[in-house]
Amino acid sequence: MTHYFSWLKNPDNRLKLLILAFVITLFPFVAVSFFAFPTTDDYCHTLAVKEMGYWGYQVHYWKTWSGRYIGTLISATQPLAYDSYLGYKLAPIVLILLYVHASLKFAGAITGDKLAKWQTYLLAFLLVFVLIAELPVVSGYFYWYTGYYYTVADIGTLYLLAYLFRNYSKLSSRNIVVLALGIILLVGMNEYTLVWLVVLSGALFFFGSVVTRKLQVKYLVLSAVALVFGVLSVTAPGNAARAESGLYPTPLKYNLLFSIKNSLAWQIHNFAKIAPALCVLALVLIPIACQLFKNKGDFKFLRAHPALSILVFVGCLYLSYFPSYWSIAEPPNLRGQCVITFWTLIGWTYNVFVLTFWALEKGYMKPVEPGKPVAWVVGLYFFFLFTGNFNYRSAWSDLLTGRAARFNKEMHERTALVLNTREEQVYVPKLKNVPYTILIVNDETDPAWASVEVNNGCAEWFFKKKFFYK
Template sequence: MIKHRKIIYVVLSILLLPFFVNHIYNAPTADDYWYANYVSELGFIGTQLYYYFKWSGRYISTLFLTVNPLVFNSYKTYGIASFIYNISLILSLLYFFKVLFHKYEIKLSAFLISLITYFIYISGAPNISEGFYWMAGYVNYGVPLMLSVLSFGIYLDKRFSSFWRIFLVSLLNILSVGCNETWMLLTLYTQFAFLTLGYIKHKKVDKELLIIFLITSVAGAIALFAPGNTVRAQRFPKKHLFIRTISNSILYSIVYSFRFLKLQFLLTLILFTPEISKLPIFNFSNKKDIKLVLIFNFFFMFLLFLPALWSIGNKPPTRTINMGYFVFIFVFTFFYIINLQFYGDKFSKFIQKIKKNYKSIAFVCFVLLVSLTSVNTSYYDMLIIGPQYKTIIDKRYLDIESGSKNIITKDIRKLKTPSTFYRGDIHCYTQKQTPGDFGRYFKLESIRCE
């Protein structure tokens, strides 16, 4: 509860500490070297054209990834880049909640709610390393979330004139839909849903949102119809199977709607139920509005899985599912709020019990969060595995800086690797000793792993 705010800040600091410290150990891998090599060989503009016509229509993520630290021979600042992204995500949440709380006169700390939202997301995300530490992962699938949160904040911020609101939201949408195809589809769906619901309720079209939707559609088309998407699709024989795509999208939508009900998410909702029940945001007069939220969430989840199942024939990678979990946090919280307001009488006893036993409940929640979530694993990585991992990586870089063209290194895959921030390692082929992207970047002749 808000009167226990100082305690909550202390608890959040303990819970979030390892996730931030582990950026110290973060090191580039896989696609990070791949992008840097293409920039070195084709040039900056040539790389943009190559990816768009030969690999992917993600024109914005390609742009960002081809200015990564490796391009500037600054591989030691890789962890700083991931740290900056995570701070930027928190700041975007802070701006959004500040605008939202001001608009609806909500007496909650925007900073506190931003940190709680971030904690629920990072500690419950299906793939932490690819969503928060690996640059190729968070640029493709994390940056669009941050940009979209900013765009929602600007759209609600009435300090902007109509022109600047349309301009800035459209610009942020152009950037976000250019990061990946799934987010493009989800963004257009969300805008279309709000346009439709607004027309049903008010019998008029929101002209600002309509303009934004049309501009976003054009940007989405540029990404979707890129020649590179067709080229890449040829690698997947199970693509474009209609019945398989629809049936599996429905199945995964149902399964993940339950999987996303993470322990940390549910415990936070319980702890803040007394405060949530007082929120003056919504005034729902009938059950149809509640059903609309459920329908919106189902189709959102459906569209989360649809693109990958259609284009490659498989469930999307967990870094894509991270995006669904992020949005699910907001949608389910919204659903919880309106149920508290619609069925307020039935929740009254539950709320009173929380108020009466708040300290005991909070202590139990803290113990559960530390022991049963990824917080426990992240602390283990920070204190035990991370330093060992960094020692191996630092020695590898020292050998390279010494001028050696043939290096011998430990194969990290044979050791206990960090679970929260480790994405992968260089490709070591013990027989051929092929340098791979890592070797190409450092101009090595061979790599041998022990």
């Protein structure tokens, strides 16, 4: 035991241990990627691209379904449009690796590279670990191609924030241009990222100008860009067409009182679920913040007043839920809640740093060092979270039991059956293997092929045949 603790004192060994932790945590998610298969709406978007062309597809969805002007660029790159199934297996691996890289960049930027390398890796690892553990649906976040404009937005947000933190002290015109371009791209990916970036950039301009008593022109530019492109996305004709399409026939749409009440209730409900992990994470973040405070002059972006920072954080969380209740009288879909979980984690991390800096500055607390008891508490909590968490358990189960591999085989056999059937009607065997990690499970329809209605799925439109599941 003494030798073990002596080995851990070496920073290089701690780094090796963290890299191993990354590998163990992410391995099953990378491995099951090789068994991913196009599902549900992937077939609709593939068919639309084939029939309308890439740019014709953009125009069609802008007018009839969505204002996600960048999101539709992503969903239109369906590998199946080029008769490739391999792309659906490689894309999740690329996204997972990019997410890790973006998390490392973010961790390095928010700590100003003032930490030892192993500590930066620890922060990045915990951010990735907690996110995966708390995602309401892993399949729709990492494996559903049509939903990638959610995941790509979060990855891009990490890079954007890292760039902002590194250049915050001396924002040049070039920095503003890069940040503005990043905002344009991210705002056009999904409504949740749109809300956060519009509000955050607006708060940065407004409170920055009030505190300094000087008009912050550079932040005004970023705020204006976010607002203009946010309005462009929200007012797209496709958004109105979707809201009035009849898919959400409820009298509670556009009911202000209902939207206000349920948005708050859902915000509290979802935050309560992730709160235990966030509180344990704070036990790691606070000592890190205390260590950074020694170089407080290098962290101007952490010198916000906590009352304002927390107010903006809570307000953004609330606004993440309100548009969904207002427009369709339902909570955000699970992929949208993944994005909200991401922003909750990032916002929590930032606010813990801000609050710690403020408390140290005011003398309300003394710098704390990470002690062995706290390390054991954190380590044991996350270990038991790893072993008991549904997302992690199902990933290992799907891989080790061969469920994901058998699902992939079933889907290839199904596809061959449909293609080799000349009749317009085909009897399709029901799925025997349903891997939760890579497949969005729906009790009412076939989770691989049906969409919206039981007998009117995207795969039927794509293959131009009527399916009967037996």
